[in-house]
Amino acid sequence: xxxxxxxxxxxxxxxxxxxxxxxxxxxxxxxxxxxxxxxxxxxxxxxxxxxxxxxxxxxxxxxxxxxxxxxxxxxxxxxxxxxxxxxxxxxxxxxxxxxxxxxxxxxxxxxxxxxxxxxxxxxxxxxxxxxxxxxxxxxxxxxxxxxxxxxxxxxxxxxxxxxxxxxxxxxxxxxxxxxxxxxxxxxxxxxxxxxxxxxxxxxxxxxxxxxxxxxxxxxxxxxxxxxxxxxxxxxxxxxxxxxxxxxxxxxxxxxxxxxxxxxxxxxxxxxxxxxxxxxxxxxxxxxxxxxxxxxxxxxxxxxxxxxxxxxxxxxxxxxxxx
Numbered sequence: 418x419x420x421x422x423x424x425x426x427x428x429x430x431x432x433x434x435x436x437x438x439x440x441x442x443x444x445x446x447x448x449x450x451x452x453x454x455x456x457x458x459x460x461x462x463x464x465x466x467x468x469x470x471x472x473x474x475x476x477x478x479x480x481x482x483x484x485x486x487x488x489x490x491x492x493x494x495x496x497x498x499x500x501x502x503x504x505x506x507x508x509x510x511x512x513x514x515x516x517x518x519x520x521x522x523x524x525x526x527x528x529x530x531x532x533x534x535x536x537x538x539x540x541x542x543x544x545x546x547x548x549x550x551x552x553x554x555x556x557x558x559x560x561x562x563x564x565x566x567x568x569x570x571x572x573x574x575x576x577x578x579x580x581x582x583x584x585x586x587x588x589x590x591x592x593x594x595x596x597x598x599x600x601x602x603x604x605x606x607x608x609x610x611x612x613x614x615x616x617x618x619x620x621x622x623x624x625x626x627x628x629x630x631x632x633x634x635x636x637x638x639x640x641x642x643x644x645x646x647x648x649x650x651x652x653x654x655x656x657x658x659x660x661x662x663x664x665x666x667x668x669x670x671x672x673x674x675x676x677x678x679x680x681x682x683x684x685x686x687x688x689x690x691x692x693x694x695x696x697x698x699x700x701x702x703x704x705x706x707x708x709x710x711x712x713x714x715x716x717x718x719x720x721x722x723x724x725x726x727x728x729x730x731x732x733x734x735x736x737x738x739x
Contacts, residue, residue: 455494505680516723537709542641556657
């Protein structure tokens with residue numbers, strides 16, 4: 418005869434089995450892993466993903482394939498991964514507007530709830546450059562020019578890009594009003610800056626380093642929390658008189674929500690090792706990327722913080738998606 422206590426125990430065990438995650442693949446991965454890159458081949462996101470995929474293939478013992486899925490300002494590929502099976506075989510490396518888009522667009526996914534953070538791949542500080550015709554040798558002199566009602570225009574690589582929001586954040590923290598001029602990408606923005614059609618630009622460092630060396634542009638400050646290894650003599654904006662100013666674009670790797678934690682932890686551990694490799698760090702630095710790392714939890718906190726930060730800037734500046 419089965420006692421009442423035994424019946425309760427059996428029912429409890431059955432309940433636990435019914436609600437336990439359906440994860441029975443301790444040998445993951447047993448087939449190729451895919452990293453979706455939501456832009457066309459070429460460029461920083463694609464280069465970074467392909468370099469990491471090659472290293473991760475060796476570490477996991479299975480091919481890691483990069484699939485380019487451009488469209489909808491980088492949201493098409495991201496949406497595809499949000500809807501993918503949460504089995505660890507589909508990952509995504511969004512473009513740097515990932516934490517900005519929720520405040521500008523109505524998205525078909527939830528940027529926080531629909532993804533499981535894996536690892537911060539790298540950060541990209543910007544550099545504030547001006548045309549040589551601008552009579553400002555540092556940030557304080559630039560602010561003084563704007564405060565004196567001298568018309569100043571700053572280029573940006575499109576509405577809602579990091580370069581655009583860097584200019585808006587600078588306006589608010591400095592108490593000035595420079596006018597943003599939209600371009601369809603960083604290339605046209607740099608060309609017009611070189612031609613003197615706009616006065617300044619918050620640019621990625623590799624895009625303008627040769628022009629800085631040639632004296633065609635003047636670097637006033639970098640936007641990261643520390644000075645850049647590529648421009649060691651250029652101060653940060655924060656140390657130039659705007660304490661607390663920090664703007665960094667970044668790449669992160671994400672999986673669909675509910676991806677098993679053992680998979681997330683495995684990929685995180687392998688990529689932290691990869692990002693510490695000297696050859697990887699050198700290649701990333703050549704593209705202006707400071708290698709990342711850290712835990713999935715720290716990437717989650719970083720994402721939420723950036724969404725809040727840029728949401729506030731967008732609301733206060735009244736920015737609308739084009």
